[in-house]
Amino acid sequence: MSKDTLTRRGRPERAVKRPAASGLRDSAALNRVVRVLTPLAYVAAVLAAWSAYVRLADVPSYLLPAPGEVLDGGLNLVRDGTLWPNLTYTLRNIVLGFVGGSLIGIALGWVLWASRTVREILAPYMVLLQAAPKIAVAPLLVLWFGLSTTSQYGLILLLVFFPMAMATMLGLKDVPADISSLGRLLHLSRWQYLRKIQLPAALPALLAGAKIAVVDAMTGAFLAEYLASERGLGYLMVLGNTSSDTPLLIAAVLITVAVGLLGFGLVSLAERRLLRGRR
Amino acid sequence: MNPLLSVQGVHKAYTAAKRSKVVALEDVDLDVGEGEIVALIGPSGCGKSTLLRMMAGLDTDFEGDLTWSVQPRPGKDIGFVFQEPALLPWRTVRRNVSLGLEAQRDTSQQGRDRVSELLDLVGLTDFAESFPKELSGGMRQRTAIARALAYSPRILLMDEPFGALDAITRDRLHDDLLRIWESTHKTIVLVTHSVEEATYLADRVAVMSARPGRIKAVHTVPLGRERTPETRQLPEFAKFAGMLRRELV
Numbered sequence: 001m002s003k004d005t006l007t008r009r010g011r012p013e014r015a016v017k018r019p020a021a022s023g024l025r026d027s028a029a030l031n032r033v034v035r036v037l038t039p040l041a042y043v044a045a046v047l048a049a050w051s052a053y054v055r056l057a058d059v060p061s062y063l064l065p066a067p068g069e070v071l072d073g074g075l076n077l078v079r080d081g082t083l084w085p086n087l088t089y090t091l092r093n094i095v096l097g098f099v100g101g102s103l104i105g106i107a108l109g110w111v112l113w114a115s116r117t118v119r120e121i122l123a124p125y126m127v128l129l130q131a132a133p134k135i136a137v138a139p140l141l142v143l144w145f146g147l148s149t150t151s152q153y154g155l156i157l158l159l160v161f162f163p164m165a166m167a168t169m170l171g172l173k174d175v176p177a178d179i180s181s182l183g184r185l186l187h188l189s190r191w192q193y194l195r196k197i198q199l200p201a202a203l204p205a206l207l208a209g210a211k212i213a214v215v216d217a218m219t220g221a222f223l224a225e226y227l228a229s230e231r232g233l234g235y236l237m238v239l240g241n242t243s244s245d246t247p248l249l250i251a252a253v254l255i256t257v258a259v260g261l262l263g264f265g266l267v268s269l270a271e272r273r274l275l276r277g278r279r
Numbered sequence: 280m281n282p283l284l285s286v287q288g289v290h291k292a293y294t295a296a297k298r299s300k301v302v303a304l305e306d307v308d309l310d311v312g313e314g315e316i317v318a319l320i321g322p323s324g325c326g327k328s329t330l331l332r333m334m335a336g337l338d339t340d341f342e343g344d345l346t347w348s349v350q351p352r353p354g355k356d357i358g359f360v361f362q363e364p365a366l367l368p369w370r371t372v373r374r375n376v377s378l379g380l381e382a383q384r385d386t387s388q389q390g391r392d393r394v395s396e397l398l399d400l401v402g403l404t405d406f407a408e409s410f411p412k413e414l415s416g417g418m419r420q421r422t423a424i425a426r427a428l429a430y431s432p433r434i435l436l437m438d439e440p441f442g443a444l445d446a447i448t449r450d451r452l453h454d455d456l457l458r459i460w461e462s463t464h465k466t467i468v469l470v471t472h473s474v475e476e477a478t479y480l481a482d483r484v485a486v487m488s489a490r491p492g493r494i495k496a497v498h499t500v501p502l503g504r505e506r507t508p509e510t511r512q513l514p515e516f517a518k519f520a521g522m523l524r525r526e527l528v
Contacts, residue, residue, distance in 0.1 A: 176365065178361045178363060178365035179365050179367070181332075181337055181359070181361070182359070182361075182365055182378075184336075184337060185335060185336075185337065185354070185357060185359050186354050186378065186379050186382040186430075187353040187354025187355075187382060188354075188382050192381075192382060196378070196381065196382075197367065200367065200369045201367075203369070277368075277369065277371075277410040277412075278368045278369055278410070278412065
């Protein structure tokens with residue numbers, strides 16, 4: 001009897017709870033759908049506006065081709081086998097330039113942090129070098145090293161090392177005073193201190209620097225190919241431009257943007273993984 | 280009594296802004312006995328933290344002598360607790376506590392057991408794999424205390440370790456520290472600006488005055504080593520704390 005009333009009393013309660021919980025689950029799922037759909041809708045709107053503009057204003061194809069023509073241009077690149085070798089060439093340059101430039105930048109950043117003398121001697125030149133527009137330095141590199149991979153890598157390294165060196169220097173300074181005292185109390189060797197305290201403490205700054213450096217590596221790679229290469233995505237842009245193949249040009253630009261987003265996305269992913277568990 | 284550490288005629292001056300000379304410490308004498316808890320108390324700017332950093336070997340720019348009965352081995356004999364917990368945010372509680380052992384390349388089972396014992400002693404066993412950001416302020420400072428004890432230092436130096444905590448947490452950590460002392464009988468030098476804290480924890484209290492920083496008096500706390508929250512209600516407790524307070528002004 002009493003059991004019966006209990007279950008009866010329990011039932012409506014549960015009945016009330018259930019829709020509330022599933023409502024929560026629904027709104028979370030809805031959130032996820034919205035998060036995926038929003039950028040897609042955004043792209044669709046841009047494409048629709050682009051295609052409508054081309055059709056309504058009757059823009060000639062050599063000025064601005066319709067999205068369909070650009071897609072055809074891109075597919076043609078895939079079909080005749082020009083995309084793959086050029087894409088991998090550029091990707092290889094970006095990866096090698098980014099890794100090499102980052103290593104140089106981190107090493108230089110450490111030296112700048114460790115030695116006040118080096119800092120005072122080098123800092124003005126580094127800033128000067130950075131203040132010089134890279135597009136003006138690029139022809140000089142071509143002049144000195146010719147139309148070679150040397151001048152291409154030179155340009156990429158020049159762009160990448162600076163943000164990494166600055167990020168490293170600032171990051172290494174980021175160790176709070178108490179924690180550096182702790183390092184002395186525990187009698188950590190220089191190497192132990194670097195590995196166990198400084199580098200992990202500098203990691204957020206290093207990753208912030210890497211985000212800038214990866215974009216700079218791509219700028220450098222495209223710029224170098226644009227100026228002095230017979231291969232790569234930058235070269236495809238030049239080819240599209242000089243042969244008045246505007247769909248090819250725009251397709252190459254869009255692929256470049258995709259590569260850029262990929263590089264930035266990879267660094268952001270690394271950041272989220274590596275900084276998990278912190279503040 | 281053969282003191283573990285004897286401070287004799289310590290003097291420290293430095294040149295501040297506008298080239299004015301500031302005497303941070305003048306003629307400081309103090310003995311710290313083995314297994315004793317000594318509190319350094321004084322107004323801010325009296326040099327009590329500076330004195331503690333000298334004992335830790337973090338400040339070597341002074342005149343006078345620090346004599347140890349046994350010279351501390353670098354990285355092994357001095358445990359230090361800062362006002363802020365100063366934990367490494369990328370390490371779990373357990374890995375923060377074992378940092379000192381790692382520094383000595385101690386990977387022994389005894390070392391690991393010791394870390395687990397200490398985590399148990401400060402009540403953090405269930406949080407051993409948590410990150411500092413997941414802990415409360417009191418738990419973080421407990422982690423810092425466990426880290427300072429992990430490599431069995433001869434002396435534990437604490438620089439206003441409970442200053443940043445709320446009153447309830449502070450009282451609880453006082454009892455934790457007394458419990459730790461019960462089971463380890465570590466020598467402890469504690470810098471504080473609270474007369475109640477000094478009275479509750481210490482065997483002896485050194486009262487310092489500011490500008491120039493010197494030791495005004497050293498008092499023995501008239502209470503037994505056995506201290507419980509009820510001790511705070513005793514008339515002797517209030518009388519001694521009141522005397523310290525009068526001496527500070």
